[in-house]
Amino acid sequence: xxxxxxxxxxxxxxxxxxxxxxxxxxxxxxxxxxxxxxxxxxxxxxxxxxxxxxxxxxxxxxxxxxxxxxxxxxxxxxxxxxxxxxxxxxxxxxxxxxxxxxxxxxxxxxxxxxxxxxxxxxxxxxxxxxxxxxxxxxxxxxxxxxxxxxxxxxxxxxxxxxxxxxxxxxxxxxxxxxxxxxxxxxxxxxxxxxxxxxxxxxxxxxxxxxxxxxxxx
Numbered sequence: 233x234x235x236x237x238x239x240x241x242x243x244x245x246x247x248x249x250x251x252x253x254x255x256x257x258x259x260x261x262x263x264x265x266x267x268x269x270x271x272x273x274x275x276x277x278x279x280x281x282x283x284x285x286x287x288x289x290x291x292x293x294x295x296x297x298x299x300x301x302x303x304x305x306x307x308x309x310x311x312x313x314x315x316x317x318x319x320x321x322x323x324x325x326x327x328x329x330x331x332x333x334x335x336x337x338x339x340x341x342x343x344x345x346x347x348x349x350x351x352x353x354x355x356x357x358x359x360x361x362x363x364x365x366x367x368x369x370x371x372x373x374x375x376x377x378x379x380x381x382x383x384x385x386x387x388x389x390x391x392x393x394x395x396x397x398x399x400x401x402x403x404x405x406x407x408x409x410x411x412x413x414x415x416x417x418x419x420x421x422x423x424x425x426x427x428x429x430x431x432x433x434x435x436x437x438x439x440x441x442x443x444x445x446x447x448x449x
């Protein structure tokens with residue numbers, strides 16, 4: 233029931249577009265923009281070209297916006313998480329701290345298909361690597377997962393130490409905890425940067441886990 237209510241709320245947030253043309257993806261936008269495409273056929277047999285354009289920066293109202301284009305023209309917009317009604321179903325868009333975690337076409341029957349990233353985008357380049365060098369791609373994906381897990385583990389150890397440091401606080405109930413790993417500030421900064429890079433790589437493949445990627449953000 234809650235999921236259905238959330239879905240209805242997302243549909244109600246959709247606003248009509250202004251008809252402007254879709255701008256071509258530029259190389260310098262790879263870390264600030266995501267662009268995905270979807271081709272469908274309507275009941276009359278005409279092909280419909282949809283595009284979902286997301287700028288990762290928050291707008292003046294404090295929200296990340298997703299824009300839906302139809303045949304190259306601005307058709308609708310919504311803050312994320314967004315649900316756009318399209319031919320035969322909906323396009324669902326959700327964002328994480330590192331990019332998108334969902335950009336899928338969901339049919340009226342419940343089948344799901346990920347939209348195709350623009351070839352010039354970071355997501356498109358990552359998909360091309362996966363297709364041309366699958367072994368290398370799997371290795372990078374596995375390395376990213378390991379880095380995120382290690383980063384989260386270090387964060388939890390340091391957090392546990394901080395929470396039990398005060399003898400008058402939580403420590404009086406569970407005792408004090410000293411992290412077995414004590415990194416200097418510079419090392420912590422490096423771990424943080426590497427973890428962000430790994431989480432960004434996972435976002436390029438729309439991989440998201442609420443604990444791993446949510447915790448890293």
